[in-house]
Amino acid sequence: WEEIAAALKPSCRIYVAESGEGTPCWxxxxxxxxxLVIGGEAEGASPQARALADGAITIPMxxxxxxxxxxVAAGILLFEVVRQRYWKTT
Numbered sequence: 045w046e047e048i049a050a051a052l053k054p055s056c057r058i059y060v061a062e063s064g065e066g067t068p069c070w071x072x073x074x075x076x077x078x079x080l081v082i083g084g085e086a087e088g089a090s091p092q093a094r095a096l097a098d099g100a101i102t103i104p105m106x107x108x109x110x111x112x113x114x115x116v117a118a119g120i121l122l123f124e125v126v127r128q129r130y131w132k133t134t
Contacts, residue, residue: 049096057098060089063111066100074125082118
């Protein structure tokens with residue numbers, strides 16, 4: 045993880061996706077270069093990835109759901125990146 049972070053940090057922010065705590069994805073600034081770390085569905089990202097990340101983002105969900113499938117979470121977060129970069133919000 046340290047080599048990956050060293051290669052990425054000069055040019056982009058690293059966000060780790062968390063199921064419970066973190067900045068809601070639509071409030072995080074995803075307009076510049078970013079790297080998204082999506083952890084495993086059962087345990088999330090590794091402690092090493094969390095320690096090297098610049099911040100944590102989450103996909104808030106109403107109701108009793110605790111987490112999403114990793115592929116679904118990645119798709120939602122990538123959509124949010126595209127939305128922030130290409131669509132103007134009011």
